[in-house]
Amino acid sequence: MAKLSHQPLYRQVVREVLSRIEAAEWRDDEPLPSETELGKNFGVSQGTVRKALDELVVEGVLYRRQGVGTFVAGTSDFLARSRFTPLTGVGGEAPKFELLGCVRINAGEQLAEVLGQRRGAVLWQVRKLIRVAGAAVGLEEILLPERSFPDLDMRRVRELKGNVPELCWRDYGVRLKDGEVRYRAVPAAQAEARLLQVEVGEPLLQLVRLSRDFDGRPQVWSVAWLKTERDAFEPATSAEQD
């Protein structure tokens, strides 16, 4: 492997592996070649390959099974990996999602800027209801620029059960990283109040995320409103990707 730029070798291996995944050389849950074999292909040692794969495992791109192999991880949503747990005690339940709709809207000024679009740009708005143990506990709104994700429609979203990162990846080759999450407590507006069966003005936990691709370009904006009367929200950590 040639020494491009001044990046360490293992970083170049990271990039190379990523781009081969993007080229669909290895698909989800398919094993990569062994570390020693990859090393031969790339002209580096097994240890260097290992260090590169370590990074991608932490990033959640790959997962390993000892004695078996290294596999491409299916993309999954941050919210889907998080849990709703009682305040004390362990465990908690994973949320389930119910697709509400997928419509076009126009970006406001701030939203356009955040997503790197021009003002008034067309965005897809995907809305999902979040259920835990059957009860509606949250609402999620996901916004994607039509420019980057043309010809989206309800059917394609539904096929993947509303898994937007998976959709971006499979249909558009855009692999999303988990974005940083920001938290607020806000009063329920009418729309949320009706869907979540709470009074207008009741406190809701609001999660705001900007997801970027692996090149750092902002791609997807999402806002969720969660009812946390019964169960608290416990975010997924990057370590427990699988």
Add this chain to the structure above:
Amino acid sequence: MAKLSHQPLYRQVVREVLSRIEAAEWRDDEPLPSETELGKNFGVSQGTVRKALDELVVEGVLYRRQGVGTFVAGTSDFLARSRFTPLTGVGGEAPKFELLGCVRINAGEQLAEVLGQRRGAVLWQVRKLIRVAGAAVGLEEILLPERSFPDLDMRRVRELKGNVPELCWRDYGVRLKDGEVRYRAVPAAQAEARLLQVEVGEPLLQLVRLSRDFDGRPQVWSVAWLKTERDAFEPATSAEQD
């Protein structure tokens, strides 16, 4: 280094380094011996030492400066490392803390169980007001069992500016890990409303944490109420420890 248990070598190095830090062999912001030297002391190679130190850097116990050395990181509070940021845009401000008091209370049933104490056990309650740009935006309550932290008093808490992890570490030799955080949105009660200058019932972001020591024993329980009308809460990630 003898092969105790069936732990890999580098994990034993991790434990050894941790216990030497606990024994105050190296103090905060003092450099450890070089990786090669540690390797000689422990009878392992530099690579193995490095892998061990990698873990402790991720955990936030150590930090490195290229070309200089590896240092013991001062303990700091999760909240103090987090930021309050506008919903869109970057940056954001670090919070400042104002110590309100330190009193004794009795543990309720649940709290006693979570902290592994008997019902009615005596706990210290440390309360802090959280300010951002001068404005009061939050209230934090920290609870520590008197049994594990005897002879605590306001003076000692004040000396360390309310930095509880630092207090536990310096005065009691208990090194706290960042606990998992759980989030809720709750209506402001009278006490919070008065201190934060909001109406009773206004939505507040509630953070609940159980911090454990490096042996996994629960040590400190803390609850914070945050006003997020203006700025959202952006939690510290374990990676950006320094």
Add this chain to the structure above:
DNA sequence: AAGTGGTCTAGACCACGGA
């Protein structure tokens, strides 16, 4: 038994910071 990830070594060289 064979093949995979997981660990470890000894030795080498590079990049950086400080004297």
Add this chain to the structure above:
DNA sequence: CCGTGGTCTAGACCACTTC
């Protein structure tokens, strides 16, 4: 200049899973 962290190698062996 030296000593530090940071990277890399070739080769070895172990632990685990699968056949």
